[in-house]
Amino acid sequence: MKRFDNLFRWRPDAEEFSKPLQLKRPFKLLFDRLPTGIDNHRIDVALSPEFMERCRLFVRRSMMHDVTENYWGEPPPPPDNKDLLALREGYAGLMELTVDRARKYNRLEMVQLLQFGVMKFLLRLVGQEYDRLRNQVQRAKNLDNHQSSGRSVQLHDRLVALARNEPAIRYRVTRRLFREILKIENMRLSKLRKSVLGRSWPVxxxxxxxxxxxxxxxxxxxxxMGHYPLVCTDRDDPDAFDRVNRLVTGLFAEFLPSWCANVEPSDQFDTTCSNIQAAAQRHPGEQGGLIGYTETLMLLKRSLQPSEYQSGQCSWLDSPENIDRIVYSVKHGGAIRTDFDAPLFRTTWHNDKWPGFHHRLMKQILKAFHGSRVERDLLACHAGPLVYQELNRQVPVRLLCQYLAGRMTRGDLQRKLANLPGKIAPAQVIKVLDRMRSTISSMPAPRRRRRIFSFLRHFALFRRDLKQAYQAHLAMRRIHLLIRPEDIELSRRNGSLLEFPLREELQPEQHRIRNHVIIKADVRGSTTMTSELRNRNLNPASHFSLNFFEPINKLLENYGAKKVFIEGDAVILSIFEYEDTPYQWLCVSHACGLARKILQVVDNQNVKNRENDLPELELGLGIAFSDEAPTFLYDEGREIMISPAINRADQLSSCSAAVRKSEYGKRLGRGVMVLTPAPSETVNKESSDKLIRYNVNGIELDVPAYYKLKSELSFRRVELESGKRVMNDHLLVARYPDLEGHMHDLVIREAAVTVWDGEKSGRRAADGRCYYQVISDPEMVDYAVKQANQRRRPLSGAVSAPQQAKPTSPGRYH
Structure with missing residues (x-):
């Protein structure tokens, strides 16, 4: 009858079940692109000696502080923030240089290699520094025994404390070390990678x-126990993870890929937890000094198919949030009610029959757990840490969990408690445990159900992290960290060494300018303005200085710019890219940001000028890029820079008087328009590119600067609405960091050059040329950013030329 009844009960297929759930992409390691090192097996990596020394000092002092404070009963040495700052800046320096290499040579694998290389170095370093501290105490004890100075007992107690608390010491130091690395990643480096490479986290x-x-x-x-339930990591029960994995994957078997199914391993992993650690300590070269690989492999090989954990395949079960999406997609009631009112998830299944199926599925889950060993273990492991804290952490938490789960008799517990160091009252411990066992056995059904549903999510987290830990260990095992100078030199000679230096460790020939960008800001109508100021008995020099030159000077430092010279009513600025300053290899991005700031400053000053009835300033800005270093001459000690980009920026910042005085030009307002003269039209002053420019409070990029900008940032393209479009032009949107790490939006307009017949702009130029404008209007920038965020479509390759459309005013794009 039950089989017949099931025919009429709706069940989703695997595709329908998993459609609303999150599915992460498998991680792709790119190490196959890198050369094999001197051992013909791994990739040779040499980290910065200065960075490694900074890390060593930080770990050494952090460990000494931890040990003296917690175990030796001595006042701990005061923390030194200089060590922490040196560590952060060292890691940031390595990443900044590596990001530029990745961009310059299209080698994203270099970023992955650095991150896994630093991770392997830090994990090994903590173990090395612990061994160093223990050996240091041991040598002092041996010397004391020889000299009979009387400190032998104290040193012996310190050795015992170190041995007993090794896991806690190593964990706290490692945790702090990675927490500091994560801070600098979140504050600065992930943003840098996003702006330069288009990806915040290559790993x-x-x-x-x-x-x-x-x-x-x-x-x-x-x-x-601070991260995972202790159900799956019992040293005395190597099948614990397999038992839970079979139960959970069996419950969802029809909704998971076939490679998630449990299979009997063809060759049992015949090793124990204890001899895994012993083997890793005896053969640090084989394990890379990290025991986690073999421990992880032990659990995975007993339970998962090789095709799942070796290739890193991902199912919906690898996103723990999906468990909550399933469990709390329908309000619980009746036999599945819990004592927790969790908010319902909005992204759920829309089939009207889903609530009925959900109710049956939840009952099936609860039935599979009810009365089983897994349920007893998960309830005991949930209560164990609470009892552990109540007993002042004097009794191993695993011992508590085993007794609470009914897997240890009272007599066995008493014998084990009697063998523990310290003053422990077995009767008091057993009294606390019996009280907790009574609480567990009388636990209300709704609370017991909540424990089961919560455990499902935590198990999915443990399972995912176990697979990801295996992937990380595989990557680290492929890295050969070279320390000995002879190995480094041998690998360097063979052309297989991948080095990650700090800026100050670069060779002297790298301290040179690689390319540069010029910004020219030209004041419009300065002659007329000067005459007007003099007629009113006002000082033109102070007016220009206070409203133009001095505000610009305050902006230069944040963008790494220098003042080349002042040319009457214009200022020429430069931004260099140096071989040893990769974080500043965003010269055109910074030039665009600085140009926008200059316009913003002038606009703010003009507000004050209008209030004081003073003449307003009007600018034209041009940005030109050169992919080589400028030439420098010296005249009586004064540095003179020579660059073709200066002349080019001068052309870009210019504004044709013929266009501006025409009826057409009077309607244009703020912005940039680039025109080409009709064949019969003659102009008084033509630029070297034979183009006519209208530039009033606008910013124009030359073509080399535009393509350099595209190599610096990852752009998204935004198509404009018809009312905001000129000749089918479009916008390109990106973000970039200034030298202080603050992120800024950047919007570029690409538009077609049109033909000027002496009175108006008409058709598109026959040669299809385009020009590029930096958008400074805050409303247009906000509009473009909002559109780009909605579409999230990365720009790849060259941008196609715009097609002909009805012309309109560039004033919409200032």
Whole structure:
């Protein structure tokens, strides 16, 4: 009858079930593009010696502070913030240089290599510094025994404390180390990678900062319980993870890919937790000094198909949030009601039959757990950490969990408690545990159900992190960190060494200008303005200085700009890219931002000028790029810069008097318009590109600057509405950081050059040329950013030429 009844009960297929759920893309490691090193197996990597020394000092002093404060009963040495700052700046320096290499040579794998290389170095470093501290105390004890100075007992106690608390010491230092790295990543470096490479995290953040990688061991219960339930990491029960994995994947078997199914492993992983650690310590070269790889492999190989964990395939089960989306997609009631009113998820299944199926699925889950060993274990492991804190952390939490789960008799517990160090009253411990066992056995059904549903999510998190930890270990095992100078030199000679230096460690020949950009800001109508000021007995020099030159001077530092010279009523600025300052290899981005700021400053000053009935300033700005260093001459100690970009910027900032005085020009207002003369038209002054420019409070980029900008940033294209379009032009949107790390929006307009017949602009030029304008109007910038964020479509390759459309005023694009 039950089989017949099931025929009429709706069940979604696998596709319909998983459609509303999140699905992460598998991580793709790009190390196959890198050369093999001197051992013909791994990739040779040499990190900056200065960076490694900074890390070593930070870890050494942090560990000494931790040990003296928590175990030796001595006043800890005061923390030194200089060590922390040096660590952060060192890592930032490595990343900035590497990001530029990745952009310049299209080598994203270099960023991945640096991140995994630094991770491997830091994880090994904590172990090395712990061994160093222990050996230091051991040598002092041996010397004390020889000299009979009387400190032998104290030193022996310190050695015992170090050995007993090794997992806690290593975990706290490692955790702090990665927390500091994550801070500088979030504050600065992820934004840099996003603006330059178009990707914030070439290695996913959950993979790189996986808590499982920072644990001293998967069996370190006191540290692991802060992140995962202890059900799956029992040192004495290597099948614990497999037992839970079979139960959970079995419940969702018909909705998961076939490679998620449990299979019996063809060859049992015949090793124990204890000899994994012993083997790693005896053969640090084989394990890379990291025991986590073999521990992770032990659990995965017993439970998951190789096709899942070796290739890093992802299902909806690898997003723990999906468990909540399933469990809380319908309000619980009746036999599945819990004592927790969780908010319902909006992204759910729209089929009217879903609530009925959901109710049956939840009952099936609860039935599978009810009375099983897994349920007893998860309830005990949830209560164990609470009892552990109540007993002042004197009894191992695993011992508590085993007794609470009914897997240890009272007599066995008493014998184990008697063997523990310290003053422990077994009767008091057992009294607390029996009280908790009574609480668990009498737990109301709604609360027990909530524990089960919560455990499902935490198990999915553990399972995902276990797979990601394996992927991280695979990547780290492919890296050969070279330390010995002879190995580094051998790999360098063979052309297989991948080096990650700091800026100050670059060779002297790298300290040179690689290219530069010129910005010219030209004041319009300065002669007329000067005459008017003099007629009113006002000082023209102070007016220009206060309203133009001095405000510009205050902007230069944030964008790395220098003043080349002042040419009457114009100022010429430069931004250089140096070989040893990769973070500043955004010269055109910074030039565009500085030009916008200059216009903004002048607009603010003009508001005051209008209030005081003073003449307003009007500018034209041009930005020109040269892919080589400028030439410098010296005249009586004064540096004179020679560059073709100066003349080019002068042309871009100019404004044709013929166009501006025409009836057409009087209607244009603010902005940039570039025209080509009709064959029969003659103009008094033509630029070298044979074009006529209208530039009133506008910013024009030359073509080399535009293409350099595209190499610096990742742009998204925005098509304009018909009322905002000129000759089918469009906008390009990106973000860039200034030298202080603050992010800014940048919008570029690409438009077609049109023909000027002496009175108006008409058809598009026959040669199809385009010009490029930096948008400074805040409303247009906000509009473009909003459109780009809605579409999220990256721009790839060259932009196609715009087609002919009805011309309109460029004043919409100032």
């Amino acid at each position: 996913p953040k959950p993979l790189l900062f996986n808590p499982m990688l920072q644990l001293p061991s998967l069996w370190a219960d006191e540290q692991a």
